[in-house]
Amino acid sequence: MIDFRNVAKNYQGGPAAVENLNLGIDAGKITVFVGPSGCGKTTSLRMINRMVEPTSGTITVGGRDVGTIPAPALRRSMGYVMQSAGLLPHRTVIDNVTTVLRLNRVPRATARARANELLDTVGLSAAMGRRYPNQLSGGQQQRVGVARALAADPPVLLMDEPFSAVDPVVRAELQQELIRLQRDLAKTIVFVTHDIDEATLLGDKVAVFATGGRVAQYAAPEEILRAPVDDFVAAFVGRDRGFRHLSFSPGTSVPIHQVPSQVWDGTNSASASTWTLMLDDGNRPLGWLAPAGGSATPLASALLVPGGSLFHTGDPLRNALDAALSSPSGLGVAVDDAGQLTGVVKGEEVLAAIEAARTARAHGSRLPRAATPEGGH
Numbered sequence: 001m002i003d004f005r006n007v008a009k010n011y012q013g014g015p016a017a018v019e020n021l022n023l024g025i026d027a028g029k030i031t032v033f034v035g036p037s038g039c040g041k042t043t044s045l046r047m048i049n050r051m052v053e054p055t056s057g058t059i060t061v062g063g064r065d066v067g068t069i070p071a072p073a074l075r076r077s078m079g080y081v082m083q084s085a086g087l088l089p090h091r092t093v094i095d096n097v098t099t100v101l102r103l104n105r106v107p108r109a110t111a112r113a114r115a116n117e118l119l120d121t122v123g124l125s126a127a128m129g130r131r132y133p134n135q136l137s138g139g140q141q142q143r144v145g146v147a148r149a150l151a152a153d154p155p156v157l158l159m160d161e162p163f164s165a166v167d168p169v170v171r172a173e174l175q176q177e178l179i180r181l182q183r184d185l186a187k188t189i190v191f192v193t194h195d196i197d198e199a200t201l202l203g204d205k206v207a208v209f210a211t212g213g214r215v216a217q218y219a220a221p222e223e224i225l226r227a228p229v230d231d232f233v234a235a236f237v238g239r240d241r242g243f244r245h246l247s248f249s250p251g252t253s254v255p256i257h258q259v260p261s262q263v264w265d266g267t268n269s270a271s272a273s274t275w276t277l278m279l280d281d282g283n284r285p286l287g288w289l290a291p292a293g294g295s296a297t298p299l300a301s302a303l304l305v306p307g308g309s310l311f312h313t314g315d316p317l318r319n320a321l322d323a324a325l326s327s328p329s330g331l332g333v334a335v336d337d338a339g340q341l342t343g344v345v346k347g348e349e350v351l352a353a354i355e356a357a358r359t360a361r362a363h364g365s366r367l368p369r370a371a372t373p374e375g376g377h
């Protein structure tokens with residue numbers, strides 16, 4: 001869909017921001033440019049819609065050389081979302097979202113109807129449409145930025161660190177929304193970030209940039225985590241890449257076990273020697289009761305120990321391992337889509353499943369059935 005051929009950019013007086021970029025970007029997929037600060041990601045992104053003009057080389061979009069398309073028309077034909085949302089402060093949210101539609105001479109009523117639909121798509125109520133940008137939180141502003149970029153239904157969406165100015169919780173929400181949106185929209189998205197976790201979560205493909213716009217590796221995220229091509233990529237990807245790579249291995253082979261459990265009523269008795277999982281009356285985990293130890297005396301007022309992360313049906317091995325590691329009992333709590341208890345996973349069995357997945361990969365075979373801990377090696 002998008003092709004960089006021998007593209008270079010020299011800002012006046014400086015060293016080459018981008019030396020010689022050759023890269024093909026797939027249609028309908030999310031391609032992430034990731035890399036340290038100043039390596040030319042934003043410059044490369046902005047050359048696609050001619051916000052930055054290349055010094056030499058060619059960029060084509062859908063086979064057309066962007067240099068031959070008038071810049072304003074080109075920009076209107078692509079969605080663009082940036083870090084600060086870039087909303088016009090003196091215009092209401094709805095007017096911000098309809099800007100491009102109005103420039104494209106879409107009648108006002110149609111544009112507003114479309115904008116309201118889009119606000120709903122990005123999780124904002126119609127009432128938000130009447131507010132001004134400074135009356136929204138940072139996360140809400142970014143949602144408006146995404147709605148505005150989608151307004152003209154462009155096939156290409158350029159996103160420059162769109163979620164980096166919001167807190168981690170909102171950021172995770174926005175990332176999930178983008179994944180959900182993309183399932184329906186299948187846009188060609190080019191996404192710039194310096195966060196490798198964000199890159200591997202969102203990218204169908206990830207281009208790891210080094211100084212001067214040199215692409216050190218361009219591959220699917222699991223490959224970058226599993227087999228970085230050189231020390232630069234390995235260092236950038238980080239020390240816990242092995243753990244992160246588990247996001248790409250299904251957790252279906254991890255055995256689920258029964259666990260002693262009770263409905264929590266505030267007066268439950270701890271067992272002498274085992275951890276007991278406390279549930280609400282809908283079978284959803286609330287926390288644990290620690291073993292009472294030598295004294296089998298029931299506690300008058302039991303103390304609920306907060307649980308660890310939950311391993312949902314369908315989650316990857318990473319979540320299974322995290323559930324086990326973060327659980328005070330050492331047993332990772334597994335739940336179904338409704339959040340109801342299905343059982344627990346054991347750390348050593350997750351490790352055995354990880355080893356089985358690795359062996360299967362090494363032999364290029366299908367995943368064997370779940371290995372027992374004894375059979376792990």
Ligand SMILES: Nc1ncnc2c1ncn2[C@@H]1O[C@H](COP(=O)(O)OP(=O)(O)OP(=O)(O)O)[C@@H](O)[C@H]1O
Pocket residue numbers: 011012014017035036037038039040041042043044194
């Ligand atoms: N308008 C400009 N004028 C001069 N130099 C610029 C300009 N914009 C960027 N540069 C330089 O070009 C290089 C690449 O910058 P660019 O913004 O593309 O990098 P980046 O990888 O997106 O960085 P960051 O993650 O910090 O945004 C840097 O050395 C930067 O200082």
